[in-house]
Amino acid sequence: MRLRILPKEEVPRMxxxxxxxxxxxxxxxxxxxxxFEPIVDPAEMRLDYNITILPPKVALQxxxxxxxxxxxxxxxxxxxxxxxxxxxVIFGAHTCDIHALRLLDxxxxxxxxDNHYLKRRQETLIISLECLEPCDEHSFCKDMGTLTADEGxxxxxxxxxxxxxxxxGTEAGEALLERCANTRAATDDDVRRLNEVLSAKWPRFTHxxxxxxxxxxxxxxxxxxxxxxxxxxxxxxxxxxxxxxxxTCYCFNMLDTVSLTLKEALRIRRWDxxxxxEFARVAGGENFREARAARQRHRFFRKGKWLRERFDTTGCxxxxxxxxxxxxxxxxxxxxxxxxGSA
Amino acid sequence: xxxxxxxxxxxxxxxxVRPLTELEKLFTxxxxxxxxxxxxxGQFVMVSIPGVGEAPISITSSPSRSNGTFELCVRRVGDVxxxxxxxxxxxxxxxxxxxxxxxxxxxxxxxxxxxxxxxxGLAPLRSLINQVLDERGSxxxxxxxxxxxxxxxxxxxxxxxxxxxxxxxxxxxxVDRGDESWDGHIGVITTxxxxxxxxxxxxxxxxxxxxxxYRFVIMEMLGKGIPETQIYLSLERRMKCGVGxxxxxQINDLYCCKEGPxxxxxxxxxxxxxx
Ligand SMILES: Cc1cc2nc3c(=O)[nH]c(=O)nc-3n(C[C@H](O)[C@H](O)[C@H](O)COP(=O)(O)OP(=O)(O)OC[C@H]3O[C@@H](n4cnc5c(N)ncnc54)[C@H](O)[C@@H]3O)c2cc1C
Ligand code: SF4
Ligand code: SF4
Ligand code: FES
Numbered sequence: 001m002r003l004r005i006l007p008k009e010e011v012p013r014m015x016x017x018x019x020x021x022x023x024x025x026x027x028x029x030x031x032x033x034x035x036f037e038p039i040v041d042p043a044e045m046r047l048d049y050n051i052t053i054l055p056p057k058v059a060l061q062x063x064x065x066x067x068x069x070x071x072x073x074x075x076x077x078x079x080x081x082x083x084x085x086x087x088x089v090i091f092g093a094h095t096c097d098i099h100a101l102r103l104l105d106x107x108x109x110x111x112x113x114d115n116h117y118l119k120r121r122q123e124t125l126i127i128s129l130e131c132l133e134p135c136d137e138h139s140f141c142k143d144m145g146t147l148t149a150d151e152g153x154x155x156x157x158x159x160x161x162x163x164x165x166x167x168x169g170t171e172a173g174e175a176l177l178e179r180c181a182n183t184r185a186a187t188d189d190d191v192r193r194l195n196e197v198l199s200a201k202w203p204r205f206t207h208x209x210x211x212x213x214x215x216x217x218x219x220x221x222x223x224x225x226x227x228x229x230x231x232x233x234x235x236x237x238x239x240x241x242x243x244x245x246x247x248t249c250y251c252f253n254m255l256d257t258v259s260l261t262l263k264e265a266l267r268i269r270r271w272d273x274x275x276x277x278e279f280a281r282v283a284g285g286e287n288f289r290e291a292r293a294a295r296q297r298h299r300f301f302r303k304g305k306w307l308r309e310r311f312d313t314t315g316c317x318x319x320x321x322x323x324x325x326x327x328x329x330x331x332x333x334x335x336x337x338x339x340x341g342s343a
Numbered sequence: 344x345x346x347x348x349x350x351x352x353x354x355x356x357x358x359x360v361r362p363l364t365e366l367e368k369l370f371t372x373x374x375x376x377x378x379x380x381x382x383x384x385g386q387f388v389m390v391s392i393p394g395v396g397e398a399p400i401s402i403t404s405s406p407s408r409s410n411g412t413f414e415l416c417v418r419r420v421g422d423v424x425x426x427x428x429x430x431x432x433x434x435x436x437x438x439x440x441x442x443x444x445x446x447x448x449x450x451x452x453x454x455x456x457x458x459x460x461x462x463x464g465l466a467p468l469r470s471l472i473n474q475v476l477d478e479r480g481s482x483x484x485x486x487x488x489x490x491x492x493x494x495x496x497x498x499x500x501x502x503x504x505x506x507x508x509x510x511x512x513x514x515x516x517x518v519d520r521g522d523e524s525w526d527g528h529i530g531v532i533t534t535x536x537x538x539x540x541x542x543x544x545x546x547x548x549x550x551x552x553x554x555x556x557y558r559f560v561i562m563e564m565l566g567k568g569i570p571e572t573q574i575y576l577s578l579e580r581r582m583k584c585g586v587g588x589x590x591x592x593q594i595n596d597l598y599c600c601k602e603g604p605x606x607x608x609x610x611x612x613x614x615x616x617x618x
Contacts, residue, residue, distance in 0.1 A: 251590030258394025
């Protein structure tokens, strides 16, 4: 294990140095909450944040992006793919969000590689942060196996008091650290403190699912007709907040626009939500997922079963964002526990 | 990593536009440099018009008749399809694809084939039917049961007449509602099934049509004893990417654009959202 020590007072200098060469996306305060956004001043970075409204996914699959430009001036329209990536460092991502990126990496690489995401991913370095206590009462990362990570980052920080230990995950991470940060070698005392911190963290997290998450796919397989979907369908407002904040949601819409001069058209991709009424509707008026209950079921099956089966990694990372975002208190933990309780 | 985008259309020229009915037109399209599309029957392309939008459309021409062009049969129903209908030969449309899983023609060789398209469902099946007819010797019986709402909605009338005239094609057509010009069969497509007998184990059946039709047609096919693994259907869903990413086309855990649009009945019979 390659370990370095980053004294806390060195962090702003490191961020400043990173900002020379990279877009640094990190946690910042927004009112009483936190967001992942480009850092303009190192002092804004709030590594003591609990949870961000939107996950760091925003740096890789932004809510809206241009995917192609079409020049309409000539006789034959000309398409220009727009692969818009810039060197980026995601700084301070919690481990649940790192696990979520593994899913996105697989989804965007599968079959037909999506170079918009993949190029951005390739140009992005990830500095993650070990969580030492649950973000709030809605976190269930312990159940989903995401409250730590041993891969998926270039550098991984753990707070040991007056300093961070830095696990080096990749060579690119190591080079970045050498170039941009004043670190020192880890002493035996640092390692002892790290071990203390890590063993002290586990009891602070509690299990909230009443069963082992590995059973989720099998559990859901028996629950397609469960009455809970109708209940959720009655309550859900189809606002799409739950999917908007989810680090493992990546569905999108495509929009074609044209400039006022009619000289140029743009193809734009925007986040979309399976909870919206028109998501599965086709031209003849047929809606293949018309009932809210069916749309709710779709989301929970994706999170608990289908994504995992398809991409061999968890489809829900237990961040709890969808629970915090829902105006009518639809709670994924309660949903899964209810199904388990009646199985 | 390349700078290419799976969402960036390539522009292709309309070489012919021919009205088929009040609502449908047939578009003949030529790719740049005379390249062939290289599709399988049953696959689709994403057709786009800059600033308007994009729509999935089945390739209706047979690979065996490509001549450097391919054909799309498009019903005007909304933004993109209406804009397409206003286009003329010489205009350009965006094309992505071909995408999806088509019909496994190799597994059909030597078999009797039963086609049962309803309405616009003839568009994707025509690609397969014409390829089969171009290689007629390597298939057994060819039975086509075609249903439309009204006589005026029958597509590809010249080809229907050709099929009806051939000795090596058993062709039956019906309309839900007749008119004074019609002296043929009247009734929904399922009413054609009693007219035929098949050797079920050696028959591959293929259907495509409006969502409501599948259950009834499949019941007829199963009723004839055709095994579930030998019944193929092509399903329609909303599609935004065509390549298994955007999520719109999902049928439970299946992606219609990628794992379909052609499925066997065996594949989807336990997938509740399929039919
Ligand atoms: C695999 C496949 C093959 C098809 N083959 C044919 C064909 O050969 N001929 C034909 O006429 N039609 C075909 N369709 C249906 C055709 O795609 C729709 O009629 C078309 O998308 C309508 O677009 P619009 O913009 O004209 O309609 P609008 O109603 O204006 O569409 C509004 C929006 O809904 C979306 N939308 C509506 N219906 C569909 C749909 N069925 N699928 C995907 N997105 C939709 C559009 O992308 C658009 O953004 C096929 C559909 C699929 C999935
Ligand atoms: S489903 Fe909810 S808890 Fe799970 S990853 Fe998405 S937002 Fe987080
Ligand atoms: S946030 Fe709640 S109300 Fe809104 S779509 Fe999701 S489950 Fe429904
Ligand atoms: S059309 Fe986008 S996933 Fe199938």
